[in-house]
């Protein structure tokens with residue numbers, strides 16, 4: 439009898455609130471994205487550069503780094519991303535960032551946790567890339583923080599969202615050259631003095647929504663390493679993959 443009641447209640451709820459695809463808003467069975475949008479997401483899987491996580495077109499063998507990792511080694515150890523930053527990924531990122539669609543965070547974070555499993559297995563702390571307080575107020579919440587909170591719940595790795603701060607507002611990185619992006623964010627981040635114990639000696643995974651040139655996460659990693667983090671890895675939802683460049 440009780441089972442029947444619960445079943446009826448669920449049925450009523452399903453009728454009242456049909457689940458919609460997070461990307462195209464068409465009704466969907468279950469949660470997340472519909473089959474069509476799912477097929478348009480490019481999940482990143484090996485083979486990829488063990489440092490930058492940039493996908494290789496063919497497998498060059500274990501431990502072979504991408505040219506970019508050799509030419510421009512980042513301050514962080516390893517970077518991983520769930521998907522390539524293309525149309526559906528951009529829709530998800532923008533909805534989370536600008537439309538307060540926090541309901542997207544669980545699915546996005548689950549894909550991130552899968553892509554970053556080896557990083558998260560060894561991690562002591564999650565640190566989201568912080569917004570400057572002015573931007574945080576206008577946008578109301580930090581999308582990287584929203585993703586990091588779900589990853590904490592899914593993996594048990596502790597979230598330290600207060601440890602890293604953006605100490606000066608920075609220009610939007612959109613439209614800036616690679617060099618300008620780096621100087622725009624240089625020295626923009628700092629570990630809060632009374633939160634150093636959260637970072638010192640810890641293996642940190644930095645969380646962000648999108649990785650473009652890597653300048654922002656690199657500046658964050660430098661700040662965390664200055665505060666004596668044992669290592670800093672990076673986990674993002676989506677990364678820009680330049681398909682025009684040679685794979686290795």
Ligand SMILES: [Zn+2]
Pocket residue numbers: 459460461462463464471472473474475476
């Ligand atoms: Zn869809």
